[in-house]
Every structure is written in C-alpha cells, then in structure tokens.
Amino acid sequence: GEDVEQSLFLSVREGDSSVINCTYTDSSSTYLYWYKQEPGAGLQLLTYIFSNMDMKQDQRLTVLLNKKDKHLSLRIADTQTGDSAIYFCAERRDSSASKIIFGSGTRLSIRP
C-alpha cells in the first residue's frame, strides 16, 4: 500500500506472544484496523482502534497505537496454531474521502 509498512514474516513458538508491527503515514487517519486472512479465504476483521485511543484489548488481542510515531501493533497472547495466517494492518484516511489503505501483510507461522 501507499507506505503502510509491515514486516513480511514472523515466526513464534506455540504458547508465546506474537507482536506484529505496522507503521502508517497519514496523521489524520481516524481508524486503524487489523485484518486476518487464512489460506484461500477472504479478509476477516480482527479488531480496530479509533485514533484517539492508545490501547484496545479484546480477549487475546491487544492493539497499541502510538500516534506520534504513527506506529500500530497487534499482540496475540498465547499464540495457537489456529493463529497461523497473514495479518494486515490498514488505515482509514478520512482526509482522502475515506480511502482505506492496507499494508503488505505479515505472515505469522507457529512453531511447535
């Protein structure tokens, strides 16, 4: 996407925490999202955070937002084999009539 950046791969041991990072570009973005894509499937919304929040927790998922650095992270606690997927961050740029721009995705693999 237009400068929404993620690392391409992450490998973690089953039971450990996974942290997937993302940097975005538009300081006026109102919402930031994390989507999950399993092999051969479409995209599933995991969670989102509004730009006036620093943190959002939802069961095993924790989203941290650093607006100053335009940095977003997704932490998955107690990572399971079912978490293997590609994770995309996305920003909603309301300065551009709600363009929603995705990062290139981080492929999470789980080691036994």
Added chain:
Amino acid sequence: NAGVTQTPKFRVLKTGQSMTLLCAQDMNHEYMYWYRQDPGMGLRLIHYSVGEGTTAKGEVPDGYNVSRLKKQNFLLGLESAAPSQTSVYFCASIPSGTGSAGELFFGEGSRLTVL
C-alpha cells in the same frame, strides 16, 4: 443476508480481451472499493466510490475503469487485459457517516488469470 457478492469468482482471459467484474452489496452502504491482491504486496486499492455516480482513483488505477451507476453496484472493467492484471480482486463496502468505525465488508474475491 448476501452481504457483498462478486461475480464471476473465476475467469481466464487472453491478453487484449475485455471484461467486467461486478460487485453488489445489499447493505445500503455508501462507500465501495476495489482492491487487488498479489503475493507479498497485500491489498492495493484500485478505485473507490463514496456514493452513487462518483468514483475516484486509488493506488493502482491504470488499466482499469469503474462505474457506480446504482448505489448497490460497483463495476470494475478491464478494457484490454494484460498478464500483469492476473490477480485476485476483492470488492468491499462500508457505511458512511460519523459514528461508523468503517469496518470493510469484503466479497469472497474474484480470481482473474490473463494469459
């Protein structure tokens, strides 16, 4: 509850042929989007629309045209297909307005191969 429906799901074209992908949503959403997904490149925005009769260019609009004649439909056209347009295409929609988190509702994707 159909949600977002894309047709066709699969298509093989020869270089130079034309085709249209149809996206239909039954949720009365204002905003609609066309993305393409290629390995290692995530989803890239092709064109989008913020309402009936309006369209705008995204990140990779070249070689594609779109139309939004009816609110529920967003068409993506390839006038002269090229092998570089081999991809999986996703349509998505969101409601507009304040108070909406803007969760994208995705179609199931259309796999296009250009030989």
